[in-house]
Amino acid sequence: MEWEVVIGLETHTQLQTNTKIFSGAAIKYGAEPNTQACEVSLALPGVLPVLNKQAVHCAIKFGLAINAEIAPRSVFARKNYFYPDLPKGYQISQFELPVVGKGAVTIQVPAQGKHAAYEKVINITRAHLEEDAGKSVHGAVEGMSGIDLNRAGTPLLEIVTEPDMRSAAEAVAYAKKLHELVQWIGICDGNMQEGSFRCDVNVSVRPKGTEKLGTRREIKNLNSFKFMQQAIEYETRWQIETLEDGGKIQQATVLFNPDTGETRAMRSKEEANDYRYFPDPDLLPLIITDADKARVSADMPELPEAMKARLEAQYALSSYDASSLTTSRDLADYFVAAVQAGAEPKQTANWVMGSVSAKLNSEDKDINASPISAQQLAQLLKRIADGTISNNAAKQVFEAMWANEGDVDSIIAAKGLKQESDSGAIETIIDEVLAANGAMVEEFKAGKEKAFNALVGQAMKASKGKANPAQVNEILKKKLNA
Amino acid sequence: MTNIDLTNASLKQFGEMLQSKKISSTELTETFLARIKQYNPNINAYIALDESKTLAQAKAADALIASGNIAPLTGIPIAQKDIFCAKGWQTTCGSKMLANFIAPYDAHVISQFDAVGAVNLGKTNMDEFAMGSSNETSYFGAVKNPWSFDRVPGGSSGGSAAAVAARLCAAATGTDTGGSIRQPASLCGLTGLKPTYGVVSRFGMIAFASSLDQAGPMAKNAEDCALMMNVMAGFDERDSTSLNREKENYTRDLNKPLHGLKIGLPKEFFAEGLDADVGKVIETAIAEYKKLGAQIVEVSLPNTGLSIPVYYVLAPAEASSNLSRYDGVRYGHRTAEYTDLMDMYCKSRAEGFGAEVKRRILIGTYVLSAGYYDAYYLKAQQIRRLIAQDFVEAFKQCDVIMGPAAPSTAFKAGEKVDDPVAMYLQDIYTISTNLAGLPGMSVPAGFAQSDDGKSLPVGLQIIGNYFDEARMLNVAHQYQKVTDWHTQAPNLNMPEGTA
Incomplete structure (x- = not known):
């Protein structure tokens, strides 16, 4: 039965x-x-x-x-x-x-x-x-x-x-x-x-x-x-x-x-x-x-459901993201504070529910006990957005911030994680890569799209990962199609 | 020491003597303490006396008087029913359960008297946990009626009543759950007032039946009661049932003429069960009121007969719960030897409570039990509302209701101890006002001859509408201006053999 x-x-x-x-x-x-x-x-x-x-x-x-x-x-x-x-x-x-x-x-x-x-x-x-x-x-x-x-x-x-x-x-x-x-x-x-x-x-x-x-x-x-x-x-x-x-x-x-x-x-x-x-x-x-009842109502904070709806509408978050962020008022407040400090909402939601929550869980900590404040997280996300660091580099910076090794910029500097965004420098690297990989250039011109990605990879490698991938893409495309 | 007869003076006269410095509070207090020493061993009106505390208060009152900082009751020795917690005083509620209990705080009533510089003369005897109509259930022994030492003073405020009647205090406090101020006032020949429920704070007053308990004054006359009420009444936020009303001056209407007053006589109060001699005294008193210009109307309180059964469901129900705190764990009596927790509870409560208290705890527990609650407790609450409604109807026709306070004069000690129902019937005329929450008072209205040739006091009951205490005191005072029943005092020096 x-x-x-x-x-x-x-x-x-x-x-x-x-x-x-x-x-x-x-x-x-x-x-x-x-x-x-x-x-x-x-x-x-x-x-x-x-x-x-x-x-x-x-x-x-x-x-x-x-x-x-x-x-x-x-x-x-x-x-x-x-x-x-x-x-x-x-x-x-x-x-x-x-x-x-x-x-x-x-x-x-x-x-x-x-x-x-x-x-x-x-x-x-x-x-x-x-x-x-x-x-x-x-x-x-x-x-x-x-x-x-x-x-x-x-x-x-x-x-x-x-x-x-x-x-x-x-x-x-x-x-x-x-x-x-x-x-x-x-x-x-x-x-x-x-x-x-x-x-x-x-x-x-x-x-x-x-x-x-x-x-x-x-x-x-x-x-x-x-x-x-x-x-x-x-x-x-x-x-x-x-x-x-x-x-x-x-x-x-x-x-x-x-x-x-x-x-x-x-x-x-x-x-x-x-x-x-x-x-x-x-x-x-x-x-x-x-x-x-009216008196108490006036003293009532925004309730989770209402806040969820607001986050969806105001920040274009998915229902799932908004729901996850409003499981606790402190978590929701953390998210809002980070966004108000200038971070992009969707990216913030991903980080709060991803890296931040994972870290908190593994250390059995409450969001209030997070070593990285909402403002610090926003600072980090802004450095991704303005192209200073790559997503991968950001993960390393996050770990260092969690370990209280300093503020975002000093960690980026200390670890040498700044992306190369100087187009002149990137052009020089790409010219070298194109010169050294003539075979791949030929393959690309013969219609093999894959060769393009291989060239991007070579360029990134040559820059030791610091080149801004978007810029590498753009310049490479321009040069190959010239 | 002065030669003035202090024992028969009114509170107003005591106040004048103290303020004009004819006598000091210390002298007055010592006079009463000496009288207590002489007569109390026989009457047993007091459970606790503490001369040093009492005289310290008298001394403090003398200092207040000397500084000109005086209220009407400053320096006057008042007896307190042993139901009120008074800091540092043994506070027993007439029970073995609390025989060793020293209160660590003051009841509202006690602090009100302290605040005006009145003197606490001692704690008066009472029926155990205020359960009784003869003062025979006290763990500290029965109280004797000063008018006839072989008779009961009534109860439960029997110690206060006997103390006032025997002039062992200037005035006293009492409490009234079903008649515990008015019935002893009637049996001892004094004036006692049970105020509207909620007028006097119950904070620090040991609970019997919370929805019925109400404290009030017991004194020689209506004016004294009014002066006492001015001290006792008033809002207290520590009692959720205390009524937030403006402070009243209860003496304000004492001298109003009674012309045109409508007195309702409930026919149910003059039916079977009323002692014929008592009935005659009440009729004579009513006739006196007619002379004062009052009109008489007959009214009906059809549910009077249900008041005793309803009361003996509700009061024990509340009591059974109120008395659960006496478990031997934190204070009070704990049995000497026990095997486990349950044994400790059972023995402590079996030893600490007397028979009448146990009877009511059993009744109360029974009527609240699963399966009986609706038939007893709930039904009784419904009838309670009907009884209150009876009064609402009656007061459409009259200003005050009058009748006897008790069905008989003081009965012989031991006469009703084995017949609880006969004892309960003592409160037949008083209980319905408690159930309705109305104010009631008993006023000395004459004497009836007992079979053995004794003159025993009879009380006239005056029931008023809610918050009509000032008017009731006026109605009583005007009567006392034309009669002298309230000035009569018992002869305490009875010949050998009668005591």
Whole structure:
């Protein structure tokens, strides 16, 4: 039987606010335990939550970015359960009425083996605001568990998709797209190591061609795309094998172990909590007016799709180039800065997506960490355009610039890569070449076109590669046809 | 020390004495502390006293007075219900769970009194987590009614009520979730006001049922309550349900005549369940209002009978969640020995909470559970809106609503402890205003004779429309100008054997 995997994601994105979602406590990562925990974070008797408007601003921004319905009235609810790192014994979240309703994002799934790259729309079910819990710290004190409430009350936007993905590749493409988007609009720093962007993945399988969803298992807290890919692939295989062996899938929460590459059940549905959600009486319903949305809209950067369209129109880029350049705002900004510094757009796009991206990837660096600035890249490309260096020479200059060996012109000079564009000097070389290769000249005159290329090659060789090939072509043609 | 009888003066009179320097705040405070020492061991109105803190505040108040920097309550000793966090004070909420808890911050109400230089005389006893109508659920022992030591003072603000009645403070704060200011005010013969929900900030007030809890004053008379309200009320951004309104002067209307006032009498408040003697006292009070020029109209609050069942779904639901933070992890009671986390939770909460609190946590957890939520919690919320609508209709016909504050006078200690439903019925006339968010007050209106021949106070309830506190205080004050029920104090030196 052929199986189909069905995947949905729940992503917790930590919002970039100055303070916690329901109190004025700071949210600096990595501070001494419990130094970012005020009375509200500690859930002392008598304290009350007050909603952080910045967090709401972030949620509206996200809603606008995915073209979603933004609820004019949404409600904070209490999710009740006991856990040592949950100081109130309940988490303030949103349940029946979330702030962001249905929306969608378009993903680009890269080519894989014989499968070509393709686009797909992933539907977003909802996104809601909630507070993060603290952390249990084991081993800090001998034989005891410690509680660090620095993270308690950190604002999160939980983004939930429909079960729209059909492969690990699609799930990862969605997660990457979302990761870029929340950074693009400036609501999340995207730092996965620090837990600012964490994914829970719901996986089920069903016989291909059937409608009914299989029983799902939820892989919790994946904080790298690599692990996500591995976890989904393992989980999918495990579920298919279990079913093919005549077993049944129990609804469960599972954890991925990166060391073994396996997923393992954490708790089953039977042990699951009844969270007893009810509207939090300490907080008023969240009312969002059209004026609020307009205010946020004014603060919204150009979105990836709009920017893609603009790059195509303004710089005559292909859809593919424009799409690749807008996978991240920093990359797109780099491109635009280079063009504004005088580089030719198509050539810039080729270099940014070619040499620059390849270098960054191989060194696992972000475009912001590129040793070659957009302005420096433009300088390099201008030297190709004005004939100072050849394309091949430019590659050498690029490597040297990457290694911080100096600016474009000094590297060209130091390495002697300047092209010969003095037509007098080139004529002298060509005259010598023509004199020394009489046989080839005869062949050309007899109609053998190939001989022309051979003569160009001889001329380039004689100039040690520094002659401007276009000029060599032009002068040679003139002399042969004279 | 002066020879003036300090114990029966009003807040206004205390203020005049302090400002004219007839007496210092320190002297006044010491007088009350001495009285507390003498009578409190028997009445048990206070959970926490801290003479050094209290006297330091009195001294600071004397300095303020000397510098001429005075507000009406500067230097006056006020008792604070032990539900308010006060920095450095033991703050227990009447529970073993918090018996060892020293608050590291001030509730809004506490800082408001501090800001005007009032003196915190001590923390008053209360039903555990404000759950009770007799002050018998306190971990720190029952409070005795100063009018009859074998009877309850009402609850949950029973310590504050007994302290005011026994003149163990100049005035006190209370909180009212279903009647916890008005019922004890009625049973102890004092004036108590539960303001409109959202008028007094709940920040630092330990939560019982967040959508119903509201703090208010408990004092000898309406004018005192107005002066207390001027300190307690006001917007506080730390409470999202605090209403952002302009600051009011609650004494502004005290002396307005009542001519033409329309008083609505809900027929449901004078039906079965009301003690006949209490009913008579209320009728006499209404007759007094007629003499003052008021008109009487009959109104109906048809859903009154549903208020208790609705309340005992909603309040426990919120409480079950509000009390989850008492888990033994960060503060409060933790059991001495446990095998694992679950054992620690279970034992700590089993030991830290009393029977009534556990009962309500169980009810609340049940009504919020999957499969029951719609039938209980959601349905109760719908009826809550109907109850509020009843009042909207009634207030189309009248300016204020009057009736009894409690169905009976103070009952005997122990009488209802084993019958929770009988206990819950104590709040039959007060709960609906909490559900509607309306202001209500209880005003001393006379006495009824008990079977054993005791004279026990009866409270008249005045319910106003939203934000009509100033008018209600006016209505009470005008009555108190022509009656003297509010000036009567119990004789604390009862013969042997009656205590």
